[in-house]
Amino acid sequence: MASDKNTQEIRRRISHNKFRDHLFWVIGLFSTLIGFVVLFTLIIDLFVDGFPRLSWSFLTSYPSRFPEKAGILSAWVGTTLVMIVTAAAAVPLGIAAGIYLEEYGKKNWLTHVIEINMNNLAGIPSIIYGLLALGLFVYFLKLGESILTGGLTLGLLILPMVVISTRESIKAIPNSIREASYALGATKWQTVKDHILPYSMGGILTGMIIGLSRAIGETAPIITVGALTFVAFLPSSPMTNTFPFLSFKWLFDPFTVMPIQMFNWVSRPQKEFHLNAAAAGIILLLMTLVMNALAIYLRYKFRKRIKW
Amino acid sequence: MSTVFSENLKAEVKNLSFFYNQVQALKHVNLPIAENRITALIGPSGCGKTTYLRCFNRMHDLYPGNRYEGEILLYPDQLNIVSSEVDPIEVRMRISMVFQKPNPFPKTVYENVAYGLRVRGERRKRLLDEKVEKALKQAALWDEVRDRIHDLAFNLSGGQQQRLCIARALATDPEILLFDEPTSALDPTATLKIEELIMQLKKDVTIIIVTHNMQQAARVSDYTAFMYLGEIIEFDKTEKIFTHPSKKLTEDYITGRFG
Numbered sequence: 001m002a003s004d005k006n007t008q009e010i011r012r013r014i015s016h017n018k019f020r021d022h023l024f025w026v027i028g029l030f031s032t033l034i035g036f037v038v039l040f041t042l043i044i045d046l047f048v049d050g051f052p053r054l055s056w057s058f059l060t061s062y063p064s065r066f067p068e069k070a071g072i073l074s075a076w077v078g079t080t081l082v083m084i085v086t087a088a089a090a091v092p093l094g095i096a097a098g099i100y101l102e103e104y105g106k107k108n109w110l111t112h113v114i115e116i117n118m119n120n121l122a123g124i125p126s127i128i129y130g131l132l133a134l135g136l137f138v139y140f141l142k143l144g145e146s147i148l149t150g151g152l153t154l155g156l157l158i159l160p161m162v163v164i165s166t167r168e169s170i171k172a173i174p175n176s177i178r179e180a181s182y183a184l185g186a187t188k189w190q191t192v193k194d195h196i197l198p199y200s201m202g203g204i205l206t207g208m209i210i211g212l213s214r215a216i217g218e219t220a221p222i223i224t225v226g227a228l229t230f231v232a233f234l235p236s237s238p239m240t241n242t243f244p245f246l247s248f249k250w251l252f253d254p255f256t257v258m259p260i261q262m263f264n265w266v267s268r269p270q271k272e273f274h275l276n277a278a279a280a281g282i283i284l285l286l287m288t289l290v291m292n293a294l295a296i297y298l299r300y301k302f303r304k305r306i307k308w
Numbered sequence: 309m310s311t312v313f314s315e316n317l318k319a320e321v322k323n324l325s326f327f328y329n330q331v332q333a334l335k336h337v338n339l340p341i342a343e344n345r346i347t348a349l350i351g352p353s354g355c356g357k358t359t360y361l362r363c364f365n366r367m368h369d370l371y372p373g374n375r376y377e378g379e380i381l382l383y384p385d386q387l388n389i390v391s392s393e394v395d396p397i398e399v400r401m402r403i404s405m406v407f408q409k410p411n412p413f414p415k416t417v418y419e420n421v422a423y424g425l426r427v428r429g430e431r432r433k434r435l436l437d438e439k440v441e442k443a444l445k446q447a448a449l450w451d452e453v454r455d456r457i458h459d460l461a462f463n464l465s466g467g468q469q470q471r472l473c474i475a476r477a478l479a480t481d482p483e484i485l486l487f488d489e490p491t492s493a494l495d496p497t498a499t500l501k502i503e504e505l506i507m508q509l510k511k512d513v514t515i516i517i518v519t520h521n522m523q524q525a526a527r528v529s530d531y532t533a534f535m536y537l538g539e540i541i542e543f544d545k546t547e548k549i550f551t552h553p554s555k556k557l558t559e560d561y562i563t564g565r566f567g
Contacts, residue, residue, distance in 0.1 A: 106372065176411040180473070182370055184424040184480065185401035194423070199414060306414045 046285070050278030058279060062232040063261065067272035072280050074231040075261035078147070079216060079287070081235060081250065082257055085151020086158065086215050091208050093155075094162025095197075098204075101163070102170040103192055122160040129157045130224025138225055145226030147235060148251040153221050158211030165207020169200035202302025209295035213288050219259040229264040231256040258284045313531075313545065315342035317383055318484060318514040319364075324378035324390065326356075326363055333359045335538045336378070341484070343383075346506065346515040348529035348546065350522055352566065356538040357518045361486050364389065364516065365403045366396035382483070401428070404477035405486040409493045410469035412461035412476075417444075417453050420461050420472055424480035439479050446512065447475035448505050467498025474505065478513070485509065487517040491524065503528050522562055526550045534558045 061071025101118075105111040133153035137143045143152070173196060181191040235253035239245055258280055265277035319341040326334035333356050341347050349357040359368075366389065368374040376390040382402070389399045404424075412420050421440045422430075430436060440457070444450040449471040453464070461472055470490060477485055487506065491499040506515060506528050519525050525532050526546060533543040534557075542549065542558045553559045560566055 174411070176407060176409060177413060179367065179370070179407065180411045180413065180476075181423070183365060183367065183400055183405040183407075184427055184476070185397050186423075186427045187397060190427055194426075195413060 043285070046278050046281050049275050050280070050282045053275050053279035054282065058276075059283075063230055063264075064232075067270060067276055070265075070273070070276055072258065072261055072283065074234060075256050075258045075280065076283065076287075077234055078150075078227075078231065078255040079257040079284075081147050082150045082154065082222075082255065083212055083216060085148060085251070086154040087208065087212060089152050089155030090159045090162050090211065094159050094208075095166050095204055097159075098163045098166025098170065099192055099196065102167050103188065103196060118160050118163055122164060125220075126157055126218050127220040127224060129153060130221030132156070133221060133225050144252055145228075145254055146252045147255045149225050150222050150227055150255060150257070153225050154215040154218060157218065157221060158208075158215050161211040161214070162204070162207055165210070166200065166204050169203025169207075170196055172203070173199050199306055202299045202306075205298045205302070206295045209291050209298070213291045213295075216287060216291070217259055217284065219257075219263060222257055222260060227260055228254050228256050229260055258287075313342070315340075315345060317341060318343040319383060319389075320381045322379045322381065324363065324376065324380060326359060326368070326377075327375040329373040333538050334363070337535075337538075337540045339533055339540060339543060341514060341516060342531060343514050344510050344512075345530040346510050346517060346528055347531045347533065348525035349516065349518045349533050349535055350520075350525045350561075351535035351541075352561065353520070355535045357535050358488055359538075360535065361405075361488055361516060361518045364399075364484065364486055365405050366390065366399045367405070369396040401480070402482060403484045403486060404480060404482035405488065406470070406473050406477050406490050408489045410466060410473050412464075412469050412472050414460065414462060416458045417461050417464070417472060418457045421475050421479050424476060428480065440475075443475040443479035444472075446478050446509065447471045448501070448508075449475055465498070467494050467501060470494060470498070470502060471505065474502075474509075478509075482513060484514045484516060487515065487519075489518055489520055492520060499524075522550075534561060536561070 058071045059076065060073050061069060062073055063075075064070040101111060101114065130153060133149065133156065137149040137152055138145060143149045177195055177199070178191060181195050186194070231254065235250035235255060236247060238247055238250055240247045262277045262280045262284070265273040265280070268274075317340050321337055321339040321341070324334055324337050325332060337360065339347070349360060351357050362368055363376065363380060368376075376392075378390070379388045380390050381387070382389050382399075387394060389403070413423065415423075418440055421443050422436050425436055425439055430439075441450065444453065444457070449468060452468060453459075453472075456463075461469060464472060470493075474485075474490075490506075491502050494502065503524060506517065509515060510530075517525075517529065529546045531543065532546040532549040534541045534549065534553075534555075536557060542553060542555045544554070549558065550562055553562060
């Protein structure tokens with residue numbers, strides 16, 4: 001019968017289609033697993049190698065000729081201080097620039113060119129920033145091969161990211177909110193400070209932390225501006241016993257950071273130093289994870305009350 | 309102070325033209341705004357009624373490429389509010405606006421209503437509390453929100469949010485309150501409430517309302533201006549416009565032959 005044949009034909013077609021359906025399921029799963037398994041293996045390997053070396057003394061010791069005595073004190077203190085300078089430099093500048101471009105700047109060819117270039121700047125290889133910083137901060141401004149120079153260099157590097165994330169989150173604010181504020185007689189600055197800035201804070205902070213997570217792992221620009229690879233001392237303390245009890249001398253001290261310390265250990269022939277590098281890697285990974293967790297938390301906290 | 313229909317005038321539009329870049333959106337319009345009365349602007353989409361309304365609080369000044377010609381005189385001081393010598397912020401401090409869609413700030417109910425006062429530098433807690441309560445009562449919202457004025461405004465329903473926006477606009481004691489199709493985003497029940505509210509408010513404030521809905525204009529307003537292609541075709545008492553319009557175009561519009 002004709003209809004019988006027709007039914008068979010349809011069923012054959014369906015099973016053929018379903019086979020293709022399954023085929024892609026397999027390919028997709030396989031691709032996902034490759035990425036996941038490789039990454040997971042790397043992290044496991046890092047933990048297996050590095051975990052036994054982790055101890056309080058590893059965090060509180062300076063680097064040493066003897067691998068079992070060596071620690072990352074100067075490296076994590078250096079990284080922390082450099083990050084503070086980076087954030088202090090990039091965040092206010094980036095937010096102010098983002099607000100200016102979105103709320104104040106007239107939409108003409110100049111702001112258009114700036115906008116395009118801002119996106120390009122975020123994609124420039126970091127070593128280029130290192131070279132720029134060497135010329136500007138070290139040779140021209142004579143800030144020395146210091147924490148200040150390192151922080152400002154990484155600040156330049158993440159500045160476009162902060163600007164872009166600021167602009168994106170400002171763009172997400174509906175125009176009706178701006179109009180509501182202006183209609184009540186608010187000035188531009190009142191509108192920015194009372195509405196634009198608070199409502200975009202979640203996105204801005206997220207952008208800042210993602211920028212810092214990138215900066216914390218950067219090695220090339222920091223080496224270029226002359227970070228040391230073996231530092232057996234800490235920068236001067238920011239607190240003093242004499243008035244005014246605060247000192248900024250640390251800004252001009254030489255320094256090293258976590259990735260440089262790791263690179264230094266990995267490039268040594270002794271296997272024991274490689275384990276130290278793995279252990280330092282775990283700490284660096286944890287620092288990044290904590291920052292990312294903070295970014296997610298902040299985004300959640302700020303977006304919770306805003307629905308548009 | 310001049311009078312029309314033996315009413316005191318709160319404002320008077322004289323030969324006003326408005327341009328978006330080169331396009332003329334309003335063509336030599338004239339309109340008296342009677343004090344403590346409701347004036348409605350009606351007309352088909354794109355006739356310029358919202359553009360007209362937004363001249364009254366200089367909202368156009370927020371965007372580039374706008375130009376006003378002519379005058380809107382605000383009485384009693386005869387301030388020409390569209391003059392380039394008058395600061396738009398001063399105009400907005402005296403004339404409030406309620407928008408098409410409820411647009412509360414993502415802040416608490418209290419902070420929404422208090423914002424206009426904060427902009428004016430008001431810091432005294434007692435006074436802010438009093439004014440917020442008064443404005444919420446005026447907007448017929450107080451009974452519904454008195455226990456949650458420190459909750460987020462987004463938790464209110466659409467109609468409540470719009471009444472909150474009305475309270476926000478009232479808190480600063482404006483001389484004129486502008487409504488730009490205030491019920492177009494609301495359901496019939498909420499619309500009815502807002503309409504009743506608008507009718508009650510005219511004892512405190514002069515009102516100009518733009519509406520797409522002719523029945524709404526007929527229900528709430530005292531005077532109606534019919535606009536078409538950037539011109540005011542006819543202005544009269546609402547009753548007259550809807551029963552004996554003197555122009556053919558007005559009649560065609562209100563009887564639903566176009567628009």
